[in-house]
Amino acid sequence: MMKRLLFCVLFVLPFAIPAFPQQVALTFDDLPEHGDLPPHVTRVGVARSILGTLKAEHMPPVYGFVNAVALEDTPSEIKVLRAWRAAGQPLGSHTYTHADLTAWTVPKYESDIARDEPFLEKLMAGQDWRWFRYPYLREGDTLEKRETIRGLSERPGLPHSAGVAELR
Numbered sequence: 001m002m003k004r005l006l007f008c009v010l011f012v013l014p015f016a017i018p019a020f021p022q023q024v025a026l027t028f029d030d031l032p033e034h035g036d037l038p039p040h041v042t043r044v045g046v047a048r049s050i051l052g053t054l055k056a057e058h059m060p061p062v063y064g065f066v067n068a069v070a071l072e073d074t075p076s077e078i079k080v081l082r083a084w085r086a087a088g089q090p091l092g093s094h095t096y097t098h099a100d101l102t103a104w105t106v107p108k109y110e111s112d113i114a115r116d117e118p119f120l121e122k123l124m125a126g127q128d129w130r131w132f133r134y135p136y137l138r139e140g141d142t143l144e145k146r147e148t149i150r151g152l153s154e155r156p157g158l159p160h161s162a163g164v165a166e167l168r
């Protein structure tokens, strides 16, 4: 059975590869923290390891999407965001609290996006921070929510980001 499946995959694969080059954006979500740390590992150590790999591999700019709420409980995690910037990598918004548009109202969600912005504006120091990734890649459970939040990209001064929307 496995040989048959493998044959099918190998047979189909050449036909599934597009005849034109595609672009892929590599980004990191949930900065400055996500999940528990193993013993003897720091958040800034994880960030520096990632940043070192990105540099070694000559990657183009890689956005880190921020939930600044983490800084309320652990202000020292600003070091992660500063390390990201010091490495020349940009930051964007992932909402302040990692909000879920499917469960939240539009006004509440917009407010959560807005709370993230002062941190991004300061850390990006005049560079383009107006990129946004929807937490959970959820664009809402109604067309109205989807269109309203996507519409933020039309307004001056607000963030951008497929799964990433541009907030203008």
Ligand SMILES: [Zn+2]
Residues within 6 Å of the ligand: 029, 030, 094, 098, 135, 136
């Ligand atoms: Zn996330």
